[in-house]
Amino acid sequence: GENVEQHPSTLSVQEGDSAVIKCTYSDSASNYFPWYKQELGKGPQLIIDIRSNVGEKKDQRIAVTLNKTAKHFSLHITETQPEDSAVYFCAVPPPYTDSWGKFQFGAGTQVVVTP
Amino acid sequence: DSGVTQTPKHLITATGQRVTLRCSPRSGDLSVYWYQQSLDQGLQFLIQYYNGEERAKGNILERFSAQQFPDLHSELNLSSLELGDSALYFCASSVGLGNTGELFFGEGSRLTVL
DSSP, rough: OOEEEOOOOOEETTSOOOOOEEEEEEOOOOOEEEEEEOOSSOOOOEEEEEEOOOOOOEEETEEEEETTTEEEEEEEEEEGGGOOEEEEEEEOOSSSSGGOOOOOEOOOOOEEEEE | OSOOEEEEEEEEOOTTTOEEEEEOOOOOOOOOEEEEEEEETTEEEEEEEEEEEEEEEOOOTTTTTEOOOTTOOOOEEEEEEEGGGOOEEEEEEEESSSSSOOOOEEEOEEEOOO
């Protein structure tokens, strides 16, 4: 099955600084790469995703970059704010049609933004 | 609000007991997924149903079972509970089969087994 590694496991940043989280995956056939944010006491929520036909996607202060050759994708948060404090998960869906839905989630990154 | 409803939010029970967790997906979503989140295991995929049929299975224990009903709500049954089953159980839903679309998560059911 898919192997997804996410780093770092924790990330402390000063408000206004940038944060970068990286995920590596093993299967080169994967073509959809979402990032989820989980706030305390809530379920994960999609914040941005990228498909394999593009290398970068931006949405205001967040961006995702994809390097298919190296099999990794990264979440970038700029001008961090206290409300960015949460656990962030990358996810990779399976490439095989007989196991659709078996998203493999990274272990998560606890981001703490200090004022 | 994701539109996915899970009940109960909290559940405390004893080892050996059986519990049922319930999930109502977003209106129009045909796929329902169950995930287990524990501190040391992250988000682990358990099972997926699509329009009433089992579609994909993860590392779901034999003591656990699930089903999706004609109205598309789903139930996860956990039996012969052990201390290690204590975790957050999330339900998610999606419009399609899931490999290229957003998953909408509920707020989870926290199970504590004493």
